[in-house]
Amino acid sequence: xxxxxxxxxxxxxxxxxxxxxxxxxxxxGQGVPAKGVKDWNLxxxxxxxxxxxxxxxxxxxxxxYVTAVEKSSPAYKKxxxxxxxLGVGREKFNDDPRRVFGRAIAxxxxxxxxxxxxxxxxxxxxxVNLKLQSIGKYSSTAPFNCSKSxxxxxxxxxxxxxxxxxxxxxxxWIVRSSNxxxxxxxxxxxxxxxxxxxxxSFKYNNL
Numbered sequence: 001x002x003x004x005x006x007x008x009x010x011x012x013x014x015x016x017x018x019x020x021x022x023x024x025x026x027x028x029g030q031g032v033p034a035k036g037v038k039d040w041n042l043x044x045x046x047x048x049x050x051x052x053x054x055x056x057x058x059x060x061x062x063x064x065y066v067t068a069v070e071k072s073s074p075a076y077k078k079x080x081x082x083x084x085x086l087g088v089g090r091e092k093f094n095d096d097p098r099r100v101f102g103r104a105i106a107x108x109x110x111x112x113x114x115x116x117x118x119x120x121x122x123x124x125x126x127x128v129n130l131k132l133q134s135i136g137k138y139s140s141t142a143p144f145n146c147s148k149s150x151x152x153x154x155x156x157x158x159x160x161x162x163x164x165x166x167x168x169x170x171x172x173w174i175v176r177s178s179n180x181x182x183x184x185x186x187x188x189x190x191x192x193x194x195x196x197x198x199x200x201s202f203k204y205n206n207l
Contacts (some may be wrong), residue, residue, distance in 0.1 A: 014118075023052035026063050026084045027120045039067045043105045044132055045115070046073020049085065053098055062086075062093045064101070074130045083128075083140065084120040090127070092118060109148075110137040115207075157186045 021122040024030035032050050039050045042064070048062040064085040069075050079085075087093045088104040113134040119126045136148050143149035160179045183191040 023061050023063070026065050027086075032065055032067075034082050040064075042075075042101065044109075045075040045079070045130055047071035047075040047079050058098050059096045061097050064097050078128055078130055079117075080121070082121075085117055086120055086125065087118040089116050090118060105132065106138070109135050125197055132181075153186060155182055157188060157191070161191060168180065 001207055007205040023032070026032070038053070038056075042049050046069060047066055048068040049066050052056045054060060066079050066081055066083040066085065068081060069079050085097070085101075086101060089175050093100050104115060108130075109132055111134065112179040115130040115132055117128045117130065119128045137150055138148050139146035143153075160182055164176075164183075191205045
């Protein structure tokens with residue numbers, strides 16, 4: 001019986017590891033890769049950021065590259081395109097940035113809204129403080145019987161409704177359909193005219 005050489009086994013185990021891409025260090029001149037077009041909404045901060053991902057998994061990333069900042073948002077004139085968020089508080093990310101960032105936002109909203117970020121900008125590490133809306137904690141049954149979930153849903157629907165009015169011919173039909181379904185699912189009669197049981201009466205049915 002032939003035996004499988006041990007060095008072949010070692011190569012078969014190690015070779016895939018050598019092919020695994022490593023997250024770039026965005027503070028060392030390793031910019032966002034040319035194919036790194038996917039960025040993420042950074043919650044209620046009003047900023048968006050690119051996070052290294054492998055098949056949409058960001059578990060190996062430890063930095064967030066700021067790609068956009070919405071005017072009049074908490075991040076406006078606080079964060080700038082090209083900033084690299086290294087962590088929250090004074091600690092660098094030691095886990096998936098999306099998870100850590102999300103928990104930090106929830107903690108800030110549950111208190112007075114203060115969110116401190118550790119940011120790299122033009123060669124220097126800075127402490128940047130954002131002021132989020134204080135809307136309390138999620139209930140143990142969230143999203144059901146949860147005042148915070150209700151508030152987020154209400155604000156989201158108001159934003160969607162205003163956006164649909166401004167962009168009545170938005171080209172992406174998937175976005176249009178998803179937005180319309182979100183408003184219908186809210187159960188808010190103000191988004192229906194005048195009979196909520198009649199699909200034709202939906203304000204935004206021509207979108």
